[in-house]
Amino acid sequence: MLVLLLMGAGWGLTQPMTKIVVSAGYQPLGLIFWQMVIGVLGLGAFRYLVGKPITIPRQLWWFFLLIALLGTVLPNSFSYRAAVHLPAGVMSVIISLVPLFAFPIALMLRIDRFNWLRLGGLLVGLIGVAILTGPDALPDASMVWWLPIAAIAPLCYGFEGNLVSKWGMHGLGPGHVLFGSSVLGAIVTLPMALISGQFIDPRVAWGVPELALVISSLIHVVVYTAYVWLVSRAGSVFAAQVAYVVTGSGVLWSMLLLDERYSYWIWAAMLLILAGMFLVQPRQGKRVAQ
Numbered sequence: 001m002l003v004l005l006l007m008g009a010g011w012g013l014t015q016p017m018t019k020i021v022v023s024a025g026y027q028p029l030g031l032i033f034w035q036m037v038i039g040v041l042g043l044g045a046f047r048y049l050v051g052k053p054i055t056i057p058r059q060l061w062w063f064f065l066l067i068a069l070l071g072t073v074l075p076n077s078f079s080y081r082a083a084v085h086l087p088a089g090v091m092s093v094i095i096s097l098v099p100l101f102a103f104p105i106a107l108m109l110r111i112d113r114f115n116w117l118r119l120g121g122l123l124v125g126l127i128g129v130a131i132l133t134g135p136d137a138l139p140d141a142s143m144v145w146w147l148p149i150a151a152i153a154p155l156c157y158g159f160e161g162n163l164v165s166k167w168g169m170h171g172l173g174p175g176h177v178l179f180g181s182s183v184l185g186a187i188v189t190l191p192m193a194l195i196s197g198q199f200i201d202p203r204v205a206w207g208v209p210e211l212a213l214v215i216s217s218l219i220h221v222v223v224y225t226a227y228v229w230l231v232s233r234a235g236s237v238f239a240a241q242v243a244y245v246v247t248g249s250g251v252l253w254s255m256l257l258l259d260e261r262y263s264y265w266i267w268a269a270m271l272l273i274l275a276g277m278f279l280v281q282p283r284q285g286k287r288v289a290q
Contacts, residue, residue: 003230008245010223012092015250016257017216018079019088024209027198028080029189031213032073034200036186038217043179046225052173056180060170067177068185070160075153082150086143087260090132092250093270094150096243099280100125100273101158111166121279128272137265178224241281244274 021031047054056064083091100122106112129151131137133144169177193199204210227242247270254260 003226004242005245007223007226007230008242009249009253010219011242011246012249012251013253014216014219015092015095016088016254017212017219018083018091019254019258020212021209021216022080022083024207026200026209026213027193027196028077029193029196029198030200031080032076033186033189033193034202034213035076035217035220036068036072036182036189038214039182039221040179040186042218042221043175043182043225046221047175047179053176054179056183060172060180061184063170064177064180064184065188066163067160067181068188070156070163071181072185073189075156078149078152082146085146086150087139087262088254088258089251089260089262090138090143090147090266091150092247092254093132093266093273094147095154095250096247096270096273096277097125097129097151097154098157098161098243099277101155102161103280105158105162106165109162109166111162118280121276121281123276124279125273125276128269128276131265131269131272134265137263137269139263175225243277247274 044054046052079091079095082094086094103112103118103122107114129147132147135141138144172180190199230242251262251270
């Protein structure tokens with residue numbers, strides 16, 4: 001349980017860190033490239049020290065690229081855009097929509113069965129989202145247009161988890177997949193960042209936003225490794241409960257570090273979405289996306 005709480009607190013911290021990073025005016029592709037590079041260096045060093053393979057089989061490049069696109073490039077491109085306009089606490093609530101998206105995707109891919117209780121959870125979560133779009137929920141009514149942009153990230157994660165659940169990881173461990181996808185992701189996003197003019201020169205004067213990017217990227221590597229370990233020890237259903245901690249801690253970190261305050265509508269929406277998550281999550285013994 002302690003590991004679960006620490007993981008959730010760490011992942012939740014990345015939400016206000018993202019808000020700090022985008023406050024410097026950096027563009028998504030430049031941020032994603034350096035996030036990938038930091039991930040490669042951090043995870044690569046860890047895997048080398050513990051004797052894990054760091055090879056990237058050529059025949060699986062397509063798979064690494066798919067995971068990079070669905071797990072980082074696409075969701076972070078939209079998240080960084082939305083984070084400029086939305087409070088970090090609201091972003092933490094939106095990211096908790098992953099299970100709500102994952103359930104209908106699983107039905108579409110025929111890797112899960114219809115369940116009335118889980119359908120009820122989906123509807124409860126959607127009511128929470130509807131509350132977020134109300135005129136009095138957000139600090140500025142114009143922010144509502146950025147909610148669908150922010151929701152693209154959990155949609156991508158829902159697809160990623162279900163695709164891995166359906167077709168597996170081709171005999172590789174999760175850490176190996178994350179390392180390989182980070183390498184391919186860095187290779188792909190570098191020319192994109194350069195051509196679009198979004199590349200970030202690391203020789204700039206370093207300040208809080210630059211340090212926040214490094215901290216957020218390293219937290220992701222550490223927490224993801226801990227998550228994989230927890231899945232192997234306690235099972236995927238128990239480990240999936242980290243999503244609740246991520247949402248709650250993301251809101252609390254945002255209040256503490258960014259001095260954000262939220263309306264009663266946002267708190268009500270968060271409670272409904274979390275309740276929907278609880279109902280939608282697969283029960284113990286059910287197959288879940290890795």
